[in-house]
Amino acid sequence: MDVSRKVMEIIAREQHLDPGVVTIDSTFEQLGIDSLDGVNILFALEEEFKIDIPDAVAQNMKSVQQVVDSLTRVLEGKDISDLVAMAKGETQPAAN
Amino acid sequence: MVRRVVVTGVGVLAATGREPESFINNLIEGRSGIRRIQQFDPSALSVQIAAEIPDYKGTDYFPAKRLDLIDRFTEFGLIAAKQAVESSGLEVADEECPRFGVMMGAGMGGAQTYELGYCSLFAKGATRVHPFTIPKSMHNAATSQICMEYGAQGPSLATSTACSSAGHAIGEAFRHIKFNLADVMLAGGSESPITFGIMRFWESVRVMATGNGDPSHACRPFSADREGLVIGEGAAVLVLEELERARHRGAKIYCEIAGYGLSSDAGHITQPTVDGPARAIRMALDEAATNPEDIDYINAHGTGTRLNDATETQVVKKVFGAHARNLAISSTKSMHGHAMGATAALELAATLLAMDRGVIPPTANYTTPDPECDLDYVPNQAREAPIRVALSNSFAFGGLNAVLLVRKFQ
Numbered sequence: 029m030d031v032s033r034k035v036m037e038i039i040a041r042e043q044h045l046d047p048g049v050v051t052i053d054s055t056f057e058q059l060g061i062d063s064l065d066g067v068n069i070l071f072a073l074e075e076e077f078k079i080d081i082p083d084a085v086a087q088n089m090k091s092v093q094q095v096v097d098s099l100t101r102v103l104e105g106k107d108i109s110d111l112v113a114m115a116k117g118e119t120q121p122a123a124n
Numbered sequence: 125m126v127r128r129v130v131v132t133g134v135g136v137l138a139a140t141g142r143e144p145e146s147f148i149n150n151l152i153e154g155r156s157g158i159r160r161i162q163q164f165d166p167s168a169l170s171v172q173i174a175a176e177i178p179d180y181k182g183t184d185y186f187p188a189k190r191l192d193l194i195d196r197f198t199e200f201g202l203i204a205a206k207q208a209v210e211s212s213g214l215e216v217a218d219e220e221c222p223r224f225g226v227m228m229g230a231g232m233g234g235a236q237t238y239e240l241g242y243c244s245l246f247a248k249g250a251t252r253v254h255p256f257t258i259p260k261s262m263h264n265a266a267t268s269q270i271c272m273e274y275g276a277q278g279p280s281l282a283t284s285t286a287c288s289s290a291g292h293a294i295g296e297a298f299r300h301i302k303f304n305l306a307d308v309m310l311a312g313g314s315e316s317p318i319t320f321g322i323m324r325f326w327e328s329v330r331v332m333a334t335g336n337g338d339p340s341h342a343c344r345p346f347s348a349d350r351e352g353l354v355i356g357e358g359a360a361v362l363v364l365e366e367l368e369r370a371r372h373r374g375a376k377i378y379c380e381i382a383g384y385g386l387s388s389d390a391g392h393i394t395q396p397t398v399d400g401p402a403r404a405i406r407m408a409l410d411e412a413a414t415n416p417e418d419i420d421y422i423n424a425h426g427t428g429t430r431l432n433d434a435t436e437t438q439v440v441k442k443v444f445g446a447h448a449r450n451l452a453i454s455s456t457k458s459m460h461g462h463a464m465g466a467t468a469a470l471e472l473a474a475t476l477l478a479m480d481r482g483v484i485p486p487t488a489n490y491t492t493p494d495p496e497c498d499l500d501y502v503p504n505q506a507r508e509a510p511i512r513v514a515l516s517n518s519f520a521f522g523g524l525n526a527v528l529l530v531r532k533f534q
Contacts, residue, residue, distance in 0.1 A: 044188055044189040064193075064256070064259070067255040068192075068255050070255075071252060071254060071255050080251075
């Protein structure tokens with residue numbers, strides 16, 4: 029399942045954007061997505077994938093890549109406690 | 125120096141018209157907007173009729189993205205506000221915005237949104253609802269969205285007093301201008317209460333007319349064979365302006381709002397008293413320094429229930445004495461239905477449009493005189509007559525009354 033393609037489709041649909049406008053490199057700011065829109069997109073993703081994204085992580089998603097990363101880890105059943113901690117400012121992000 | 129408040133713009137969206145011209149024309153012609161419910165299948169309900177805006181589609185007025193964030197009751201409010209602002213030619217400079225406010229009545233608020241949310245949770249077992257549920261359903265959503273649309277940064281609020289909601293909103297807006305806290309206000313009400321759940325809730329109170337297969341004749345205020353109220357939807361918004369500001373820009377002036385009376389029955393949670401409404405009328409008369417004998421027309425609360433219409437008759441007799449028989453009273457709810465939190469605004473709009481035309485709209489569907497309701501209700505036929513001073517009554521469930529007094533502007 030191509031998570032990134034689905035994520036981009038859903039963002040485009042919820043924001044009433046042409047699909048081509050949303051890319052893997054897009055930030056929410058670039059796409060004109062504010063925090064209320066962000067909550068809406070996450071609701072759509074949770075409905076689509078039948079998962080729960082913790083509020084702390086949800087509130088800190090600011091780009092398409094971040095959404096895809098978090099979603100992939102949740103779907104793979106991987107531990108996302110480091111993402112939660114990072115969102116709460118308890119640790120430093122790992123260097124890429 | 126007393127500041128005076130005038131109405132310089134009107135917007136209406138109701139079962140009897142999607143804008144003021146057709147709204148008042150249909151009322152004058154006695155045309156009822158009450159039909160079988162169209163927006164969902166009402167077959168399971170005992171009461172299957174309502175006063176709906178015919179063929180209403182949000183997409184006719186708003187782009188899809190806007191519709192995501194607003195409930196239908198807010199759509200109605202925005203549409204009426206736009207008509208009011210455009211018809212008045214109102215322009216508010218940035219520096220004036222802190223003295224420009226919005227006050228809207230809403231009895232049931234975002235009913236459709238509430239219903240979808242509860243259905244998700246209780247019927248479908250969802251653990252989350254749509255994130256826009258709160259911003260859409262909150263009673264102040266119409267006020268806030270209108271403020272955002274027009275940059276109104278002044279005193280603004282939403283009132284919720286059941287059937288009197290819009291009356292209180294308009295009254296409070298009037299006061300804020302009169303007492304120098306604002307110069308321009310958009311005031312009125314909006315309501316979209318025709319949902320399956322809300323119809324069921326109202327069925328339980330047993331005050332609605334079923335129509336007996338003839339919806340347009342279902343609502344018969346003051347008639348001996350009246351069977352109850354009919355729920356309606358819609359919105360009306362007025363532009364209220366301080367007189368000198370209106371004059372200075374050469375605005376069309378529909379009327380002056382000269383008095384606002386409000387009171388509490390402290391009686392019964394659903395049954396009206398005579399004293400409570402009478403006090404609200406007297407308060408409006410006093411503020412406007414108007415004698416009862418100067419009132420030409422009363423747009424009645426006139427829901428069409430046995431109790432309201434008989435009680436309202438007694439109220440008018442108590443306040444007006446012998447003059448009660450000389451003044452004209454009509455209930456336009458007979459045609460646009462009881463639009464709950466919007467209805468007082470629809471009715472004040474009807475009153476001032478009637479005043480502008482010099483034609484009193486009728487009480488439709490009046491078939492049989494009732495000894496308990498023996499005043500002049502302008503039955504069935506509109507009447508050409510000057511309206512110099514008029515009252516609009518709203519007597520809500522819970523005994524909260526709002527009365528507005530309007531005067532033809534000299």
